[in-house]
Amino acid sequence: MKDRPLSGIIVLEFCQYLSGPSAGLRLADLGARVIKIESPKGDACRKLAIEDLWVNDRDSLLFHTINRNKESLTANLKDENDLSKIKKLIGLADVMIHNFRSGVMEKLGLGYEQVMSINSNIIYTEISGYGATGPWVKKPGQDLLCQAKSGLMYTSGNESDPPVPFGLAIGDIICGAQAVQGVLAGLIHVYKTGVGVKLELSLMESLLDFQFELLTTYYESGKLPRRSKTNNGHSLLGAPYGIHQTKDGYIAIAMVPLADLAEAIACEQLLSFGKKDIFSKRDSIKKILAKHLAKQTSQYWIKLLKAKDLWAMELLDWEKLRFQSGYQQMELEQKISLDSDLLTTRCPIRFDNQKLYGEKAAPDLGADTDKIIAEFGL
Amino acid sequence: MKDRPLSGIIVLEFCQYLSGPSAGLRLADLGARVIKIESPKGDACRKLAIEDLWVNDRDSLLFHTINRNKESLTANLKDENDLSKIKKLIGLADVMIHNFRSGVMEKLGLGYEQVMSINSNIIYTEISGYGATGPWVKKPGQDLLCQAKSGLMYTSGNESDPPVPFGLAIGDIICGAQAVQGVLAGLIHVYKTGVGVKLELSLMESLLDFQFELLTTYYESGKLPRRSKTNNGHSLLGAPYGIHQTKDGYIAIAMVPLADLAEAIACEQLLSFGKKDIFSKRDSIKKILAKHLAKQTSQYWIKLLKAKDLWAMELLDWEKLRFQSGYQQMELEQKISLDSDLLTTRCPIRFDNQKLYGEKAAPDLGADTDKIIAEFGL
Numbered sequence: 123m124k125d126r127p128l129s130g131i132i133v134l135e136f137c138q139y140l141s142g143p144s145a146g147l148r149l150a151d152l153g154a155r156v157i158k159i160e161s162p163k164g165d166a167c168r169k170l171a172i173e174d175l176w177v178n179d180r181d182s183l184l185f186h187t188i189n190r191n192k193e194s195l196t197a198n199l200k201d202e203n204d205l206s207k208i209k210k211l212i213g214l215a216d217v218m219i220h221n222f223r224s225g226v227m228e229k230l231g232l233g234y235e236q237v238m239s240i241n242s243n244i245i246y247t248e249i250s251g252y253g254a255t256g257p258w259v260k261k262p263g264q265d266l267l268c269q270a271k272s273g274l275m276y277t278s279g280n281e282s283d284p285p286v287p288f289g290l291a292i293g294d295i296i297c298g299a300q301a302v303q304g305v306l307a308g309l310i311h312v313y314k315t316g317v318g319v320k321l322e323l324s325l326m327e328s329l330l331d332f333q334f335e336l337l338t339t340y341y342e343s344g345k346l347p348r349r350s351k352t353n354n355g356h357s358l359l360g361a362p363y364g365i366h367q368t369k370d371g372y373i374a375i376a377m378v379p380l381a382d383l384a385e386a387i388a389c390e391q392l393l394s395f396g397k398k399d400i401f402s403k404r405d406s407i408k409k410i411l412a413k414h415l416a417k418q419t420s421q422y423w424i425k426l427l428k429a430k431d432l433w434a435m436e437l438l439d440w441e442k443l444r445f446q447s448g449y450q451q452m453e454l455e456q457k458i459s460l461d462s463d464l465l466t467t468r469c470p471i472r473f474d475n476q477k478l479y480g481e482k483a484a485p486d487l488g489a490d491t492d493k494i495i496a497e498f499g500l
Numbered sequence: 501m502k503d504r505p506l507s508g509i510i511v512l513e514f515c516q517y518l519s520g521p522s523a524g525l526r527l528a529d530l531g532a533r534v535i536k537i538e539s540p541k542g543d544a545c546r547k548l549a550i551e552d553l554w555v556n557d558r559d560s561l562l563f564h565t566i567n568r569n570k571e572s573l574t575a576n577l578k579d580e581n582d583l584s585k586i587k588k589l590i591g592l593a594d595v596m597i598h599n600f601r602s603g604v605m606e607k608l609g610l611g612y613e614q615v616m617s618i619n620s621n622i623i624y625t626e627i628s629g630y631g632a633t634g635p636w637v638k639k640p641g642q643d644l645l646c647q648a649k650s651g652l653m654y655t656s657g658n659e660s661d662p663p664v665p666f667g668l669a670i671g672d673i674i675c676g677a678q679a680v681q682g683v684l685a686g687l688i689h690v691y692k693t694g695v696g697v698k699l700e701l702s703l704m705e706s707l708l709d710f711q712f713e714l715l716t717t718y719y720e721s722g723k724l725p726r727r728s729k730t731n732n733g734h735s736l737l738g739a740p741y742g743i744h745q746t747k748d749g750y751i752a753i754a755m756v757p758l759a760d761l762a763e764a765i766a767c768e769q770l771l772s773f774g775k776k777d778i779f780s781k782r783d784s785i786k787k788i789l790a791k792h793l794a795k796q797t798s799q800y801w802i803k804l805l806k807a808k809d810l811w812a813m814e815l816l817d818w819e820k821l822r823f824q825s826g827y828q829q830m831e832l833e834q835k836i837s838l839d840s841d842l843l844t845t846r847c848p849i850r851f852d853n854q855k856l857y858g859e860k861a862a863p864d865l866g867a868d869t870d871k872i873i874a875e876f877g878l
Contacts (some may be wrong), residue, residue, distance in 0.1 A: 443649065
């Protein structure tokens with residue numbers, strides 16, 4: 123295949139945990155050379171083991187999931203000698219990303235203005251919880267806490283449920299994805315003008331942007347989203363949109379005209395509702411539907427719905443998904459080159475009919491320090 | 501401020517609904533000129549009103565939320581005359597994005613190979629449900645249905661809950677965000693090589709990538725995620741991670757050492773659990789915690805937890821959020837220039853200390869057709 127689009131680009135990642143490192147991961151998959159600048163203790167994520175899963179005696183599986191395809195250089199940024207090496211490296215880099223708390227980089231002499239005096243065409247990227255100023259600047263920028271503040275937890279689940287958090291680190295991931303957008307747009311700016319840019323992203327702004335459809339509706343209507351009593355799919359959409367239990371599992375039904383649905387699944391009771399009722403009588407409709415769908419298997423219903431070209435799908439968990447030929451043909455899994463067989467997912471963006479794999483394992487702490495110091499004469 | 505990074509870039513958006521148009525929206529906010537190529541009927545999203553909210557007698561609020569800052573050109577792509585105009589326009593564009601079903605663009609003469617013969621340095625971007633080939637190619641690429649197939653619905657909610665869909669169109673939004681990443685990386689590729697690229701994205705691959713941490717853990721452990729019995733926060737994290745009800749509301753508690761938590765909130769019963777118990781005895785710990793936290797108000801607990809620097813936050817809905825000075829200082833809301841006061845959110849990425857607003861309202865169907873035909877001599 124062609125060179126990856128970011129080949130030749132050097133990214134310095136002064137980051138821990140997920141938001142910044144997930145941005146670094148995508149940039150690495152797109153061809154950039156990503157160097158993690160770690161304290162002698164290392165990215166704290168190295169020791170954060172979910173389900174107590176470790177790749178070796180040094181690093182957690184979680185760390186390996188997020189940091190493949192990168193190099194690691196250790197430096198004590200409070201040490202003058204180490205710091206001057208890092209400053210030299212900054213002089214040669216295209217991008218830097220940090221997710222330290224506000225003020226930390228400035229104290230180290232690596233704030234935006236200070237870095238600009240070293241390298242005026244660098245993309246300087248800051249990721250925080252709530253922005254670099256304002257009354258929330260000292261609050262912990264952690265995913266669940268940002269979700270809690272963002273209103274997001276009132277969108278999933280049913281009406282009588284407590285607030286439901288998204289079951290993964292949505293704030294970190296969305297913010298990391300937007301940081302990649304900013305970095306790439308910044309690189310284009312540098313190509314055109316020769317001048318670098320400062321980027322700022324925050325988990326909170328990312329989570330609010332993520333809800334842009336719902337928030338705009340709220341600004342306009344003044345009404346908070348109302349989840350349906352049962353089978354909620356999307357708080358702002360009418361029946362039958364949602365997940366419905368069958369005799370042996372669950373099916374998802376998307377936007378489907380009620381009359382067509384009633385006919386397809388032979389549910390006469392639904393015929394008494396009109397188009398205008400799908401929102402105002404959402405709960406009643408879903409109740410009738412639930413009772414009806416519980417009588418037969420998922421496959422039975424899917425067959426009937428598919429015959430009428432109505433949008434429905436059987437729910438899969440990962441065990442079932444992995445057996446599907448559609449999943450297998452995506453070749454989404456990739457093996458990382460380690461002693462043990464570590465499987466993870468690849469980059470989801472396909473370039474010129476190529477899937478982008480990156481089989482280099484996450485680096486041991488400081489694994490590339492000597493090599494990088496020699497290579498760049500630091 | 502400086503020119504926006506994508507100023508001068510022309511993007512043609514052959515898209516409907518959310519995934520493609522949300523990519524176009526971000527590119528427009530970053531400075532690109534985004535032209536929607538619409539059939540005489542228009543993007544179907546114009547008529548998709550959630551909560552029956554309309555901006556005027558022509559277009560839904562939803563359409564306006566996703567399509568600000570763009571132009572609209574109508575063309576009947578099955579008409580030779582119209583098609584030749586569009587081909588001329590493609591010859592002048594930098595990027596095109598489509599989210600038609602597989603085969604539609606090829607039939608129209610606008611497939612990748614055909615477009616390359618018109619403009620060899622264009623970024624050609626395809627967004628689909630499940631990729632351009634394979635056994636799922638004909639399945640409807642709709643957000644809820646893709647969520648259902650991706651396993652995602654088993655990550656949120658509590659153990660005994662049915663599968664819980666994410667309460668917004670996560671697949672569309674994540675895929676749109678990754679399309680922006682691909683387009684920007686593609687533009688960098690063109691700057692460096694002068695040769696365009698083909699990009700392919702799919703809701704399904706985006707949703708699986710989105711779960712990369714959880715999936716990698718599953719590949720390794722072979723165990724499906726187990727949501728906690730109550731107060732689930734993240735299926736792979738131990739107690740007390742999650743949302744907890746108080747006397748008057750809810751608080752989120754993130755990673756917090758159990759012993760410190762027990763001391764801070766004076767809950768002696770928690771002291772009997774060790775570090776190793778936070779996952780294996782997650783449900784018991786959360787049960788004790790729930791009983792204890794129900795006795796006092798959110799503010800009472802937050803004060804105690806904050807005093808010990810433990811990660812916790814009171815839950816906010818949007819009504820409460822809008823009153824917070826931290827929210828107000830973000831200046832996330834922007835007014836769109838229309839007869840009525842339409843408020844929406846701005847771009848979440850800050851460039852050089854500037855927030856990127858884009859107050860131009862979504863175009864009426866075909867509003868810019870004549871202007872664009874004259875401007876480019878089509």
